[in-house]
Amino acid sequence: MDLRQLRYFVAVARERNFTRAAETLNIAQPPLSRQIQALEDELGVALLIRNSRPVRLTEAGRLFYEQSIQVLGRVEQMRAATRRVGLNQNSVLSIGFVASTLYGGLPSLLRKLRHRAPEIEIQVLEMASVQQIPALKEGRIDIGFGRLHHPDAGVVGIVLREERLVVAIPRGTPLAQSSDPLPVKALTGQELIVYPKEPRPGYADHVLNLLHGHDVRPSEVHEVREIQTALGLVAAESGLCVVPSSSRQMRSDVHYRLLDGERATTPVILYHRVGDSSPYIDLIKELIRDMYAENPPWISAEHNLPTRPAFVDEPSPAPEAQD
Amino acid sequence: MDLRQLRYFVAVARERNFTRAAETLNIAQPPLSRQIQALEDELGVALLIRNSRPVRLTEAGRLFYEQSIQVLGRVEQMRAATRRVGLNQNSVLSIGFVASTLYGGLPSLLRKLRHRAPEIEIQVLEMASVQQIPALKEGRIDIGFGRLHHPDAGVVGIVLREERLVVAIPRGTPLAQSSDPLPVKALTGQELIVYPKEPRPGYADHVLNLLHGHDVRPSEVHEVREIQTALGLVAAESGLCVVPSSSRQMRSDVHYRLLDGERATTPVILYHRVGDSSPYIDLIKELIRDMYAENPPWISAEHNLPTRPAFVDEPSPAPEAQD
DNA sequence: GCGCGCGATACTTTATTGGTATAATTCAAA
DNA sequence: TTTGAATTATACCAATAAAGTATCGCGCGC
Secondary structure (H helix, E strand, C coil): CCHHHHHHHHHHHHHCCHHHHHHHHCCCHHHHHHHHHHHHHHHCCCCEECCCCCCEECHHHHHHHHHHHHHHHHHHHHHHHHHHHHHHCCCEEEEEECHHHHHCCHHHHHHHHHHHCCCCEEEEEECCHHHHHHHHHCCCCCEEEECCCCCCCCEEEEEEEEEEEEEEECCCCHHHHCCCCEEHHHHCCCEEEECCCCCCCCHHHHHHHHHHHCCCCCCEEEECCCHHHHHHHHHCCCCEEEEEHHHHHHCCCCEEEEEECCCCEEEEEEEEECCCCCHHHHHHHHHHHHHHHCCCHHHCHHHECCCCCHHHHCCCCCCCCCC | CCHHHHHHHHHHHHHCCHHHHHHHHCCCHHHHHHHHHHHHHHHCCCCEECCCCCCEECHHHHHHHHHHHHHHHHHHHHHHHHHHHHHHCCCEEEEEECHHHHHCCHHHHHHHHHHHCCCCEEEEEECCHHHHHHHHHCCCCCEEEECCCCCCCCEEEEEEEEEEEEEEECCCCHHHHCCCCEEHHHHCCCEEEECCCCCCCCHHHHHHHHHHHCCCCCCEEEECCCHHHHHHHHHCCCCEEEEEHHHHHHCCCCEEEEEECCCCEEEEEEEEECCCCCHHHHHHHHHHHHHHHCCCHHHCHHHECCCCCHHHHCCCCCCCCCC
């Protein structure tokens, strides 16, 4: 498959006519026919219904058409962004993040960042915490937002907050009768759903370690690929699932109760390379400090331990910082 | 630009070595060098720093590398999805939606739909309300979720709910002192920010018409491309902005007050082709009915008029429905 | 400063793409 | 039902572009 074939197919799908499409593409009609045939051969799927005038799209063709438009648009954006960065010599700040931070401060931070540093190109890449460490060391990302403590000396991790954990409980079951915090012990003998299955170690292990530390053994543990599936299974009464408090908004048809117990939290950690002297690292810390000062809803005391990031604590007691 | 060039570049960026990359690609090294050169020529930007061992990526190259990986992944997904649809003869349900429905019931609906009809491929396309009408008629989408009443006889529109409007107000300004509902009249003489600038007619016109209907004339109207910009300008004290109640969660650093007055609402409308006999249209209506019965937070009486979709109202008074 | 590893260049061979002519279909009007 | 205009497919040739081979040149480490 080839971008040219996508362009050709899009033209045909738009015009619903090979001849006119060939004209708009400035090629003759026969090569166009052959390219489309080659595309269909490679996919092993018919995209067009030709024994009909005008030509119609098959179901597969309709899907392929819309997707092709999006891919071509994406390629165009990529080309433009690369040009911009290359020609203006401005730099790229590449940020890795775990999906759950999308429900916390990340969107707001990105907004502030784009506003304060419009000259840089910001690239965001969703990746698991463990993947962020090597990605940082290899220079693929400059900043990471994850949930895992790590032992690597080349990367510093700064705990921004300790978010409380909640248990997702199927509606209508006995545990869902109350909204009071649930002691960790109460998970003994329950069916538990954890995520993600990969990569390891990950958030799943964080939860399993927490239970182990409380001598709690679920009757059964199902591992699923992602949180959406996990909460879906909860709604289907397949078991309980421990999620960060902020992830509640993903699904409103299950019941949530705060988890009560030692270390029943999960951190949000900012990673960057040791000795990275980019001014944007400091800018990001400053913006995070601002953001925490605004007391956004996701930082409410009910769902977080009363801690603040190290670089946020400092200014208050010591008057050397200009705030 | 060409997908092959992307694959080649990714291989070089991974290996940081042309010779080894050529081996993994099963080609000789010179053609690889030339393809990368051609790519850099076309972009007009250097992607690699060659006078260094091992080869390093430039800033532009780093961006292009990550983006290339994502594009190639996307193409692969597209290929797989097209195969699946074409070979298994299962159909595609294509859903257009305005961005704001992402903050309402759309995610939950999609979850339910995937669960209830795993055999179909669901394609979602973000597009403005006015674009959805022609897209429906041309068969590019089967279902639309928008916010505009339309006169087209070929498309039915079913009002799912009337969502209340709120005014986004910069923090610290006089209007932000109260949290009580704000009469439409209070917008007289204020600077107003509306979105989207395109396509017209759109939500911007809905808001402007509302003000006109109340004989309210803002001192100035700024048009911006999207809601993020609009709320950003509000935060920057450039004016006020009228947004659907559910869009509040997009930004927490501005103050919101319900708008009080006749027709100070915006509908959420389900569109589909007149006479479309697909069973999935009915399934979607059923799922929406279920969803409304669950009383999710975004449907709370505070932020919606007490109406229900036509196909939800019906079952209660008339006993002919099987629900 | 010498050699090795590695990327670039020159040239040839091979594969792919596009063009022209024409046959085969479809659809609609007579 | 037949016929003709429109449209797509096929056959064949020309042009273009990609890959391979041999070799050069350069950066970097010893």
